[in-house]
Amino acid sequence: MTAKLDSALGLYLEGIRDGHIERALDRYTGDRYIQHSTGVADGKEGFRAFFASFLARNPQREIEVVRAIEDGPYVFLHVTQTLGGSTRWVTADLFDTDENDRIVEHWDTIVQGGLTTPSGHTQTDGETRVTDLERTEENKARVAEFVAVVLQGGETGRIGEFVSADSYVQHSPHVADGIEGFTAFTAGLAAEGKALTYGKVHRLIGQGNFVVTLSEADWGGTPMAVFDIFRLENGLVVEHWDNAEPIPTAAEASNSGKF
Incomplete structure (x- = not known):
């Protein structure tokens, strides 16, 4: 695992899934943190404020990273979340990292999960292996x-x-x-x-x-x-x-x- 992938996974899994906000921010974000997620303010303070409330509202959290893709300073994660045992979401997250492989910018989209296609596929199943x-x-x-x-x-x-x-x-x-x-x-x-x-x-x-x-x-x-x-x-x-x-x-x- 590369250091930048470790940063993206750490912020997501340690910070959000496991609820260790401060530790994740200290370990995995850089000197600046520009935020593009709807509803979340810029900076570490924006992340801290949003997810403190999120964790309180959602004490039961299951998060699975299905795909991870790296290119230069960028890391992309394709993620499923189940909150409260039933409410499902699918997220697509893109992270930019600095020269120390710490996260400095984040983009995402979030959609309802649990849907299937007319051909019977889910929103996240299929191939995950990076080849070629x-x-x-x-x-x-x-x-x-x-x-x-x-x-x-x-x-x-x-x-x-x-x-x-x-x-x-x-x-x-x-x-x-x-x-x-x-x-x-x-x-x-x-x-x-x-x-x-x-x-x-x-x-x-x-x-x-x-x-x-x-x-x-x-x-x-x-x-x-x-x-x-x-x-x-x-x-x-x-x-x-x-x-x-x-x-x-x-x-x-x-x-x-x-x-």
């Missing part, structure tokens, strides 16, 4: 092109250039497997006047066969912050997870915003 490290930059470039052409450019007819026609496993709760599932979903949204259009990509990181993007999107008039997780084989996307949360207005934000 030698293809990291190639896979990042492929995903960047896919986002530009299909998600931002709307050229859905070209999806076969980027997504496997033989095996495309979809973990987004509203989308069935395969290219056909994706095209049916986008066509259905357009017919309802709720098209999903992607804007700026704020972060793109990758490690081997996994690539993660953090983007702005518009879903039927609602601004969204979206994490997309892609798994690739031989240059094609074969599996996809996402996590999308509405972007708060400036008046609603407790910090500098989602990005």
Whole structure:
């Protein structure tokens, strides 16, 4: 385990799951801590204030880190949380670290958990192994092109250039497997006047066969912050997870915003 991954896991598991807020902040955060999580103020004091209340409200906490991806100073975690034995959440968390591998900035999205896709998958099951490290930059470039052409450019007819026609496993709760599932979903949204259009990509990181993007999107008039997780084989996307949360207005934000 690298030191930066240890910092991300420590803040999450020691600080939030186990409730050792002060120890986790001292061990795993740097001199500054910029926060983009909805409802949490900047700085260690913001983390401390929010999670002191969170721990009091949720004395029973189960947290599992399902996926961990590293790229340069960045660490991404795909996490499930069960609070009070029944309330489920799925979170996507991106951490930036300093020269000492301590956390200095954090972005996330949080969605309801426990949902299944039309094809019977959960929001977090599927492959977790990081492989093909030698293809990291190639896979990042492929995903960047896919986002530009299909998600931002709307050229859905070209999806076969980027997504496997033989095996495309979809973990987004509203989308069935395969290219056909994706095209049916986008066509259905357009017919309802709720098209999903992607804007700026704020972060793109990758490690081997996994690539993660953090983007702005518009879903039927609602601004969204979206994490997309892609798994690739031989240059094609074969599996996809996402996590999308509405972007708060400036008046609603407790910090500098989602990005």
